[in-house]
Amino acid sequence: MNLSGSVIEGTNLQKRYHIPSRKLAEKGKELVAVDSVTIKIGRSRIFGVVGESGCGKTTLGRLLTKMEPTSDGTIVFNGRDITRLSGKDLIALRSQMQMVFQNPYGSFNPKQRIGSALAEVAKVHKIPKEIAPDKIAALLSEVGMPIDALGRVPSELSGGQLQRLAIARSLLLGPEFIVADEPVSALDVSVQAQILNLIMDLRESHAIAMLFISHEMPVVKAVCDEVAVMYLGSFVEKAPTQELFANIAHPYTQALMSAVPSIDSDIAKERIILEGDIPSAIGLGPGCPFAPRCRHGMERCRLEKPQLRDMGAGHLVACHLH
Amino acid sequence: MIDMENLLEINGLTVELMTERGIVYALSGVDLNVAHGQIHGVVGESGCGKSMTAKSIMRLHNPKRSRMGGTILFEGEDIAAMEIKEVERLRGKDISMIFQDPAMSLNPLMSVGNQIAEMARVHLKSSKAEARQIALGMLEKVGLSPAINRYRQYPFELSGGMQQRVMIAIAIACSPKLLIADEPTTALDATIQAQILELIQSLSDEMGMSVLFITHNFGIVAEICSAVSVMYQGRVVETGYTRSVLDNPAHPYTAALIASIPTMALESQKRLGSIPGRPDTLYENLSYCPFCARCPQAFGQCRNERPGYQYLEDGHRAACFGIGG
Ligand SMILES: Nc1ncnc2c1ncn2[C@@H]1O[C@H](COP(=O)(O)OP(=O)(O)O)[C@@H](O)[C@H]1O
Ligand SMILES: Nc1ncnc2c1ncn2[C@@H]1O[C@H](COP(=O)(O)OP(=O)(O)O)[C@@H](O)[C@H]1O
Ligand code: SF4
Ligand SMILES: [Mg+2]
Ligand SMILES: [Mg+2]
Numbered sequence: 001m002n003l004s005g006s007v008i009e010g011t012n013l014q015k016r017y018h019i020p021s022r023k024l025a026e027k028g029k030e031l032v033a034v035d036s037v038t039i040k041i042g043r044s045r046i047f048g049v050v051g052e053s054g055c056g057k058t059t060l061g062r063l064l065t066k067m068e069p070t071s072d073g074t075i076v077f078n079g080r081d082i083t084r085l086s087g088k089d090l091i092a093l094r095s096q097m098q099m100v101f102q103n104p105y106g107s108f109n110p111k112q113r114i115g116s117a118l119a120e121v122a123k124v125h126k127i128p129k130e131i132a133p134d135k136i137a138a139l140l141s142e143v144g145m146p147i148d149a150l151g152r153v154p155s156e157l158s159g160g161q162l163q164r165l166a167i168a169r170s171l172l173l174g175p176e177f178i179v180a181d182e183p184v185s186a187l188d189v190s191v192q193a194q195i196l197n198l199i200m201d202l203r204e205s206h207a208i209a210m211l212f213i214s215h216e217m218p219v220v221k222a223v224c225d226e227v228a229v230m231y232l233g234s235f236v237e238k239a240p241t242q243e244l245f246a247n248i249a250h251p252y253t254q255a256l257m258s259a260v261p262s263i264d265s266d267i268a269k270e271r272i273i274l275e276g277d278i279p280s281a282i283g284l285g286p287g288c289p290f291a292p293r294c295r296h297g298m299e300r301c302r303l304e305k306p307q308l309r310d311m312g313a314g315h316l317v318a319c320h321l322h
Numbered sequence: 323m324i325d326m327e328n329l330l331e332i333n334g335l336t337v338e339l340m341t342e343r344g345i346v347y348a349l350s351g352v353d354l355n356v357a358h359g360q361i362h363g364v365v366g367e368s369g370c371g372k373s374m375t376a377k378s379i380m381r382l383h384n385p386k387r388s389r390m391g392g393t394i395l396f397e398g399e400d401i402a403a404m405e406i407k408e409v410e411r412l413r414g415k416d417i418s419m420i421f422q423d424p425a426m427s428l429n430p431l432m433s434v435g436n437q438i439a440e441m442a443r444v445h446l447k448s449s450k451a452e453a454r455q456i457a458l459g460m461l462e463k464v465g466l467s468p469a470i471n472r473y474r475q476y477p478f479e480l481s482g483g484m485q486q487r488v489m490i491a492i493a494i495a496c497s498p499k500l501l502i503a504d505e506p507t508t509a510l511d512a513t514i515q516a517q518i519l520e521l522i523q524s525l526s527d528e529m530g531m532s533v534l535f536i537t538h539n540f541g542i543v544a545e546i547c548s549a550v551s552v553m554y555q556g557r558v559v560e561t562g563y564t565r566s567v568l569d570n571p572a573h574p575y576t577a578a579l580i581a582s583i584p585t586m587a588l589e590s591q592k593r594l595g596s597i598p599g600r601p602d603t604l605y606e607n608l609s610y611c612p613f614c615a616r617c618p619q620a621f622g623q624c625r626n627e628r629p630g631y632q633y634l635e636d637g638h639r640a641a642c643f644g645i646g647g
Contacts, residue, residue, distance in 0.1 A: 189540075221586060259516040264585060274517075
């Protein structure tokens with residue numbers, strides 16, 4: 001264990017994709033999916049990344065778990081630089097990093113019984129035969145599933161039940177870092193609440209560092225210790241959860257907040273409706289990525305990209321207004 | 323809600339589906355009224371029968387594999403009892419519908435302008451030139467401008483949000499009295515969803531059009547619907563003015579659903595309310611409260627009889643034995 005206590009650390013991460021575009025205007029340009037992102041997640045901490053589709057959330061998760069090579073930047077896992085890790089070492093690392101996805105039906109083989117799927121994971125990663133069944137049983141009870149679920153195939157289970165099992169499977173190898181990519185987005189609200197509660201419990205009991213990806217502000221607020229708001233590849237605001245929602249500073253975060261349909265009648269909220277579509281991350285100009293949609297957009301915003309600045313209390317904002 | 327005010331009155335709507343595994347009781351007595359000019363929300367978890375209800379109003383079920391009962395009064399006439407020819411005259415003209423996935427309903431091979439114009443040609447018997455003018459007006463109205471350029475575009479050239487605007491333009495081309503919107507923003511990002519919600523609300527205001535807005539999101543209901551019906555297992559278990567239902571939910575299911583929503587007002591890292599278990603597909607016509615197995619307040623009567631509505635103030639009603647007891 002390293003001294004700073006962080007399990008995973010990404011510094012100045014960048015991911016560029018070359019696009020074989022047919023559109024002339026885009027020819028030869030690059031798509032910057034993740035741009036200079038610095039992130040640090042400690043043990044038993046849930047770090048939330050929120051933003052609209054295409055902003056780079058999944059790519060960031062894939063970079064940190066080494067599913068995808070970085071174009072730039074470094075990744076440190078438990079004090080060890082893993083940026084260039086490959087081959088056997090990388091495979092060994094897989095057991096310590098896990099992902100949970102939005103669609104649990106897509107992450108299980110539809111023909112395979114759950115029990116056999118879990119046993120397979122245990123076998124591949126050399127969990128001794130004598131202890132694997134006990135371990136699986138304990139995890140099942142922890143995620144609130146009856147043992148007879150092991151005899152089922154995915155189609156016999158509901159989305160919520162299968163997501164519990166996906167979480168159990170991700171915990172089987174005792175990982176230290178989990179990326180949960182929109183784990184509740186496909187679930188009904190009452191089931192969503194069950195899974196969010198489960199995630200909060202497991203974070204404590206398994207001392208896991210988690211990257212929690214979502215496009216929904218209230219969901220992120222509900223479970224995360226720290227939150228970053230992402231826009232076109234960059235973190236535009238980042239702060240401990242309480243601090244962020246008490247003092248939202250970035251115009252994009254404000255707009256995103258205002259767009260959340262809310263059941264609370266007593267919150268007199270300002271309606272900010274952003275115009276136009278979410279722009280693509282192809283061939284971004286030199287200025288603030290949000291400038292074309294920002295209601296404050298100033299001359300400077302179009303010329304110079306604002307850097308994340310610490311406003312105190314660990315609250316970072318990338319905006320020329322601050 | 324007095325009768326005269328209602329554009330749509332659904333009473334005791336039942337739909338039984340003949341499936342390989344037997345009869346599925348998809349709707350088992352839906353009661354729902356939509357007032358003139360009202361945006362009426364229908365909420366509930368997946369499988370509760372929201373889309374089924376919408377399809378019933380449009381009579382889109384396969385008559386060979388389903389059986390429908392009850393009445394659907396639209397301006398006093400029973401859609402459920404109409405010849406299919408009569409229903410076809412209503413569709414697209416007096417009642418139209420939009421869905422979650424606009425790409426599925428748009429014709430990929432026809433310019434979006436022509437798709438709108440076609441509605442006017444078919445239902446209003448407009449001339450080619452008139453239809454084109456109507457389509458241009460509609461494009462402008464749904465915020466797709468300059469209309470003259472948008473007219474020529476094909477669906478694939480448009481983003482999901484813009485495609486949904488086109489769907490709305492097609493749906494309102496004949497100034498329908500009722501728009502049925504089945505989860506029209508579920509696939510959209512938050513900021514785009516906000517645009518579409520604002521559009522539907524302003525169109526309803528402007529045209530005096532009633533909207534039956536189907537969603538699983540209570541937040542959307544709170545933002546744009548003046549009344550709401552909460553469905554559970556093929557039945558409306560609670561209905562009333564939105565604020566009344568949200569602030570004083572009478573049915574335990576409504577209350578539990580609301581408690582499970584993560585809201586911005588909620589403190590971070592607090593446990594959310596949750597409902598144990600889940601509803602099952604109904605292969606029998608229940609003679610007890612469909613929620614009783616999951617209900618924290620269930621008592622003897624709930625397991626033996628099907629609850630009727632208990633009336634609260636202002637048309638707010640809920641099907642639960644526990645009310646007022
Ligand atoms: N393999 C790839 N090749 C090219 N572009 C990609 C690839 N993967 C992702 N992208 C692009 O990178 C951007 C970020 O994508 P993603 O990380 O999936 O966003 P999010 O998860 O926030 O919706 C998008 O514009 C997407 O189209
Ligand atoms: N093709 C089908 N076969 C069997 N049952 C169906 C079918 N389509 C719908 N149902 C039944 O109808 C119920 C209501 O479905 P639906 O109206 O689509 O729900 P919602 O729109 O609220 O998610 C479902 O719970 C299911 O039991
Ligand atoms: S830097 Fe300028 S354009 Fe960017 S968010 Fe701030 S005010 Fe808006
Ligand atoms: Mg993603
Ligand atoms: Mg539906």
